[in-house]
Amino acid sequence: MPYSSPGLYASGDNSSQWTRPKIRLTPISLPKFSGDRRGYWRWKAEWESIQAQAEPTGSRECKKLHLLDSISESVKSELRLLHCRDANDIFRELENCYADKAQTAEEIVLELQS
DSSP states (O other): OOOOOTTTBOTTOOSSOBOOOOOOOOOOOOOOBOSOGGGHHHHHHHHHHHHHHHOTTOOHHHHHHHHHHTBOHHHHHHHTGGGOSSHHHHHHHHHHHHOOHHHHHHHHHHHHHO
């Protein structure tokens, strides 16, 4: 006699077909980089953390597509990121433009002075 437990079989059906579980997962969205120099390092750390959970295989193609999708159109256009070969090239371009901590600190000081 097959094992029967409430909820494992379709109601009123004693066949061996399982009912489909009803699980609703909220999709995780990657953070979007808008081009704000102050938020670059925070965005990058959050992006890499979520990306590692969402794509543990580390597929180069998926990583590049996810990264491009996480960057504002204006930044992609300005830095011509669509021409980059992979995610490492994209990060290199972003870091050349946004990752200078001294320049970011100088912007903050100038803003505070005005």
